Amino acid sequence: MFYKKKRSKYNNTKCTADDFKFDSLKEKKRYHELKLLEQHGRIDKLEIHPKWTFKDAWIAGDKLKRQASYTADFSYFIGTEFIVEDVKSPFTAKDKYFKLKRAFFERDFGLKITIVY
Numbered sequence: 001m002f003y004k005k006k007r008s009k010y011n012n013t014k015c016t017a018d019d020f021k022f023d024s025l026k027e028k029k030r031y032h033e034l035k036l037l038e039q040h041g042r043i044d045k046l047e048i049h050p051k052w053t054f055k056d057a058w059i060a061g062d063k064l065k066r067q068a069s070y071t072a073d074f075s076y077f078i079g080t081e082f083i084v085e086d087v088k089s090p091f092t093a094k095d096k097y098f099k100l101k102r103a104f105f106e107r108d109f110g111l112k113i114t115i116v117y
Contacts, residue, residue: 012024012025012026013025015028016028017031017032018031018035020048020049024087026087026089027073027087030073030074030085030087030116031048031074034046034074034076038076042078043076043077043078043083044076044077044078045075045076045077046074046075046076047074047075047076048073048074049071049072049073049074050071050072050074050075050084051069051070051071051072052069052070052071052072052105052108052109053067053068053069054067054068054069054070054104054105054108055108068101068104070101070102070104070105072084072085072086072113073085073086073087074086082111083114084105084111084112084113084114085113085114085115085116086113086114086115086116087115087116088115088116088117089117090117093115093117
């Protein structure tokens with residue numbers, strides 16, 4: 001029997017670079033761009049997949065309760081400005097769960113998420 005490979009929810013291709021896993025080729029390309037910017041001193045302290053835990057948001061499963069969190073694609077500094085970045089397509093940027101997590105993130109941490117299309 002042959003099984004057809006299941007397509008991803010948003011038809012993206014998962015990939016790796018420098019031992020990091022990326023959800024799409026677009027995210028991997030952005031990683032390489034940011035890495036070059038860091039090597040040339042344009043940005044500092046590049047972090048891949050940084051995670052923040054929300055203060056008051058909990059997710060209740062069957063009998064499991066865990067604190068909700070948000071994992072960005074990248075974070076870095078340009079001078080003294082701290083940037084949190086997420087690579088999205090115009091379609092995924094409109095996702096209701098992303099919008100909710102974005103609102104929690106901006107409320108709890110006072111930071112804006114920069115969306116890269």
